[in-house]
Amino acid sequence: MASQFFPSLITIFLLDFLQKDFAWKLTVLALFVTDIKTFPLVWHIRLLNALRFVLPCQRAEPGPTPNCIFKPLVTSSHCSLSEIDFNWHKSNSTYYSDLDIARTHLLCTLFSVGIDRARHKHGNGIINLRKDSFTIKLGAVKCSFRREIRPYERYEMWTRVLSWETKWLYTITHFVRKDPKSKGTTVCATAISQCVFKSGRRTIPPEVMLRTSGLWPHEIFPRPILPVAAAHHHTLNEVTGQAGIEDSHKHQYALDTLRQSDSVDGDGWIGSQKVTNMQTGGCTSEMIENERRRGMGTVNGGDLDDLEQDFFADVDLLGRHFDL
Structure with missing residues (x-):
């Protein structure tokens, strides 16, 4: 009799609780607080x-320099209840929505100056976009899942530029959580994203965006200093043509032309002393190229299981951001 009495009592209590208006409000509020992410x-x-x-008022001062190109940006988050699958850990499909946030944090922090110039109404001496809209589009994502992330467990997304070519920019993101056993970090998943900068249907090479963002070392070259007005023929529209630069030869021609002219500083001069003396942290174009080639080896390697080896926790960070 006692065993039947207690279930009946619990049932009566639950029914009485759910019939009250405040119970539903409390339930919805609890779900909202604990599962707001989804x-x-x-x-x-x-x-x-x-x-x-991207907004000038939200940028960190001082801004990124050439030695920041390959630095990771860390975005922290947690695994909410709605992200759990039947195995009671974070579902593989939910990693991709987190990747969108982490990748946007990186690109808008690292390329903030270049994006602002690209979106400018009249463009500038390097990127003259006229009326075309500037966008960053995602071409592909490949992800390797290694370890589970449990419900409500916090984790970090370490995202950085991996490499680039004439069209595509590649970023790599490591999903990292604390290991309670070793008190270190554990890589749970690693993803490579393939992005492209667009002006309408026209492709902007990643190196052009790097230079326009002030992220390329401006070594001193034996050439005269030219104002933007004298170098107007180096604008992206005229270098690439109105038909765009989908062809690899046009990409290379655009890059060669822009390498000769370098970027434009805030005063509108190409190769000015102000830009030449920009703090680079000892970073050279040769060092950047070597790291870019190493990254392309990772992109073209094809073995996703080896991506975990690309994670290093003891490096300088580009910054930290908090996500839900």
Whole structure:
């Protein structure tokens, strides 16, 4: 009799509780607080929080320099209840929505100056976009899943530039959590994203964006200093033509032309002393090229299981951001 009495008592209590208005409000509030990450429109708010770093008033001072190109940016998050699969850990499909946020944080922090110039109404001496809209599009993502992330467990996304070629920019993201046994870090998943900078249907080479963002070492060359007005023929529109630069030869021609002219500083001069003396942290174009080639080896390697070896925790960070 006693064993039947207690289940009946619990059932009566639950029914009485659920019949009250405040119970539903309390339940909805609890779900909202503990699972806000996956509520409608929250992903868009998270993305806007990353996009705001393009605004001049939101940028860190001093801004990124050439030695920051390959530095990781860390975005922290947690595994909410709605992200759990039948195995009671973070579902593989939910990694991709987190990647959108981490990748946007990196690109809007690292390329903030270049994006701002590209979106400018009249463009500038290097990127003259006229009326075309500037966008960053995702071409592909490949991900390797190694270890589980448990419900409500916090983790970090270490995202950095891996490499680039004439068209594509490659970023790599490591999902990292603390290991309670070793008190170190454990890589749970690693993803490589393939992105492209676009002006309408026209492709902007990644190196052009790096130079326009002030992320390329400006070594002193034996050539005269030219104002933008005298170098107007070096604009992206006229270098690549109105038909765009989808062809690899046009890509290379655009890069060669821009390498000769270098970037434009805030005063509108190409190769000025102000830019030449920019702090590079000892970084040279040769060092950048060597790291770019090493990264391309990782991109073309094809073995996703080896991506975990690309993670290093004891490196200088580009910055840290908090996500839900």
